[in-house]
Amino acid sequence: MIIGLCGTIAAGKGAILDHLKSRGFKNLTFSDEIREEARKRNIEISRENLQMLGTEMRTNHGRGILAKKLLEKVNEGENVIVDGVRNVAEIEELRKRKDFFLISIDAPQKLRFHRILERKKDNDLGTWEEFIKRDDVDNGIIGDEKGQQNFKCMELSDFAIYNDSDIGTLSERINEIMKDIQSLSGK
Numbered sequence: 001m002i003i004g005l006c007g008t009i010a011a012g013k014g015a016i017l018d019h020l021k022s023r024g025f026k027n028l029t030f031s032d033e034i035r036e037e038a039r040k041r042n043i044e045i046s047r048e049n050l051q052m053l054g055t056e057m058r059t060n061h062g063r064g065i066l067a068k069k070l071l072e073k074v075n076e077g078e079n080v081i082v083d084g085v086r087n088v089a090e091i092e093e094l095r096k097r098k099d100f101f102l103i104s105i106d107a108p109q110k111l112r113f114h115r116i117l118e119r120k121k122d123n124d125l126g127t128w129e130e131f132i133k134r135d136d137v138d139n140g141i142i143g144d145e146k147g148q149q150n151f152k153c154m155e156l157s158d159f160a161i162y163n164d165s166d167i168g169t170l171s172e173r174i175n176e177i178m179k180d181i182q183s184l185s186g187k
Contacts, residue, residue, distance in 0.1 A: 001185055002074060004094055006085040006153040007105035009131075009138055010112035010119075012163040012170055013083060016105060019174050020081045028073055030054070030066045030084040051137065054086075063089030071097070086138070088152050101181050104157035107164055109135065 003020060005013045021027055034054045038045050043053060057065050067082075067090040074080050085091060085102065094100045107115075113131045136142045140149040154160070159177045163170050 001181070002080045002082055002094065002097055002100045003181070004082045004085045004091070004100060004102040005105070006091075006102060006150060006157060007161075008107065008109075008112060008150055008154075009135060010115040011105040011107040012161070013105055015163075015167060015170055016103065016161075016174055017081060017083050019171055020178075023079075023178075025079045025081045028070045028080055028082050030070065030082070030086065030090070033066050033069045047134070058087065058089070063087055064093035066090055067093035085153055087149050088156065091153060091156050099185055101159070101184070102153075102157045103159045103161065103177060104154035105161045105163055106154065107162065111164060 003025065005016055007013050017027060031050055031054075034050045034057065035045055037057060038049065038053055041053075043049055054066065062068075064087075066087075067085075070082055071093070082094065085094070091102060094102075112135075113128060116131060117126070133142075138150050140151050159180065161170065161173050161177070
């Protein structure tokens with residue numbers, strides 16, 4: 001089974017990822033594919049550089065290239081979570097597998113900004129203005145179809161979570177979705 005994760009920055013994708021990894025899921029990420037390419041080219045690894053490189057890879061090799069690369073790493077019968085689905089063509093490629101399900105996650109914008117400040121992971125998003133600009137790029141408000149398309153991907157999800165509460169509530173919601181997925185997939 002392959003579970004794809006899409007959603008807005010700091011909405012809780014990492015918490016879902018951790019939850020599913022604790023249930024034995026193997027983790028594959030689109031950004032790791034792009035990081036691997038960046039290392040080959042000696043490109044500094046930053047959020048902006050990875051976004052530009054991902055767009056370039058989609059332009060040069062087809063918009064589903066990152067999904068194709070990830071699917072090559074999935075063994076038959078393996079439970080995998082694919083993190084960072086950000087382009088509609090990636091979903092189209094992943095949907096070629098009958099055991100693929102897409103979960104989207106969102107949260108209020110101000111809450112997501114505060115989460116970023118708390119985790120101090122995204123150094124380039126330290127001000128509200130920087131956050132809004134990056135959020136617009138991620139969500140496809142700025143850019144083209146070869147770039148980030150979070151909002152369009154979220155519209156195509158099989159399951160959606162609005163994460164405006166605590167981690168316990170989020171875990172309960174993930175467990176409910178996994179029961180639904182197991183029922184649909186017969187596993």
